[in-house]
Amino acid sequence: xxxxxxxxxxxxxxxxxxxxxxxxxxxxxxxxxxxxxxxxxxxxxxxxxxxxxxxxxxxxxxxxxxxxxxxxxxxxxxxxxxxxxxxxxxxxxxxxxxxxxxxxxxxxxxxxxxxxxxxxxxxxxxxxxxxxxxxxxxxxxxxxxxxxxxxxxxxxxxxxxxxxxxxxxxxxxxxxxxxxxxxxxxxxxxxxxxxxxxxxxxxxxxxxxxxxxxxxxxxxxxxxxxxxxxxxxxxxxxxxxxxxxxxxxxxxxxxxxxxxxxxxxxxxxxxxxxxxxxxxxxxxxxxxxxxxxxxxxxxxxxxxxxxxxxxxxxxxxxxxxxxxxxxxxxxxxxxxxxxxxxxxxxxxxxxxxxxxxxxxxxxxxxxxxxxxxxxxxxxxxx
Numbered sequence: 001x002x003x004x005x006x007x008x009x010x011x012x013x014x015x016x017x018x019x020x021x022x023x024x025x026x027x028x029x030x031x032x033x034x035x036x037x038x039x040x041x042x043x044x045x046x047x048x049x050x051x052x053x054x055x056x057x058x059x060x061x062x063x064x065x066x067x068x069x070x071x072x073x074x075x076x077x078x079x080x081x082x083x084x085x086x087x088x089x090x091x092x093x094x095x096x097x098x099x100x101x102x103x104x105x106x107x108x109x110x111x112x113x114x115x116x117x118x119x120x121x122x123x124x125x126x127x128x129x130x131x132x133x134x135x136x137x138x139x140x141x142x143x144x145x146x147x148x149x150x151x152x153x154x155x156x157x158x159x160x161x162x163x164x165x166x167x168x169x170x171x172x173x174x175x176x177x178x179x180x181x182x183x184x185x186x187x188x189x190x191x192x193x194x195x196x197x198x199x200x201x202x203x204x205x206x207x208x209x210x211x212x213x214x215x216x217x218x219x220x221x222x223x224x225x226x227x228x229x230x231x232x233x234x235x236x237x238x239x240x241x242x243x244x245x246x247x248x249x250x251x252x253x254x255x256x257x258x259x260x261x262x263x264x265x266x267x268x269x270x271x272x273x274x275x276x277x278x279x280x281x282x283x284x285x286x287x288x289x290x291x292x293x294x295x296x297x298x299x300x301x302x303x304x305x306x307x308x309x310x311x312x313x314x315x316x317x318x319x320x321x322x323x324x325x326x327x328x329x330x331x332x333x334x335x336x337x338x339x340x341x342x343x344x345x346x347x348x349x350x351x352x353x354x355x356x357x358x359x360x361x362x363x364x365x366x367x368x369x370x371x372x373x374x375x376x377x378x379x380x381x382x
Contacts, residue, residue: 005321010154023249023253032045035232049249059183059255060198069244076212080147080225081108084225094142095112100157105149122134128290151185153180154339155290156298180201195215211248275367285306289344299356302352302355312376312377312380335349336349
């Protein structure tokens with residue numbers, strides 16, 4: 001059966017064959033528990049986890065002991081936000097975030113409100129970028145954490161992490177960033193960016209689902225967290241649970257491949273993204289959502305005037321796999337909170353499509369997608 005062209009790489013990415021190859025031995029012959037320290041099966045798994053931890057740490061200029069493995073970015077975000085809030089009660093109960101964050105950040109913040117925390121949700125500009133003067137204005141003596149994502153999952157906007165980190169550092173506030181969409185796609189340096197906590201995941205960078213990590217700074221300053229999972233004391237007591245060796249090995253290989261391919265892949269994806277955009281412009285009535293250049297290379301989020309987004313998705317379904325926004329909220333019928341935040345009215349928000357280009361996207365596929373979208377939009381407008 002002919003499958004649709006896949007342009008939904010912000011939702012998930014296919015497993016790179018090299019990643020699968022690295023993982024396979026740890027499902028069968030090297031199946032030991034890395035916490036089993038009394039025999040060779042455990043030592044073998046422990047060595048694999050140690051190497052993977054080093055590789056992931058190197059990718060973001062961290063130290064291996066600062067990497068805490070989780071089930072994904074959602075768990076990492078929860079551990080970072082709730083863990084930092086609970087561990088720093090003596091300082092205060094004020095947390096700052098941004099209205100365009102993923103729900104894996106917004107929902108833990110809502111939970112903290114039920115415990116008496118005050119959450120400040122900052123707006124963004126029309127291009128999706130955060131105004132740093134607004135961030136500076138809301139920081140207080142009792143602010144314990146600022147959480148701003150590195151790359152937006154819907155409109156691809158890249159926030160100025162280094163500037164945000166410097167501001168937070170100068171005010172003695174912890175800085176957390178959700179880098180699920182950024183790892184392996186843009187350079188990340190937790191030292192230069194003054195990042196206290198960073199959430200990562202594998203499946204957005206051609207790795208396996210079900211594995212992620214949280215970077216937790218251990219020096220200058222040392223970040224204290226309250227664990228959210230208890231039982232066994234794994235990951236230095238921050239995240240109990242048997243480590244999933246095959247997934248961890250795959251995660252590290254995916255991140256390493258992302259770094260190796262980053263420069264060439266960024267250039268290639270920008271060319272393909274712009275090719276698709278230019279091919280669709282003759283339709284007229286198209287608005288680009290998010291900053292035109294400060295965005296992920298593979299992201300193109302467009303609003304098509306006079307078209308119902310769900311009808312467009314249905315029309316494209318047999319030939320093109322795309323989405324209208326976050327996969328985690330695709331069942332909801334409300335307009336995207338990200339598009340509303342940058343000023344799109346409900347009609348335009350509903351008429352938006354997120355094209356997520358990736359490592360295996362070809363020029364021929366982009367040309368086919370442009371034709372399919374053009375035909376579908378023209379038909380719906382008629």
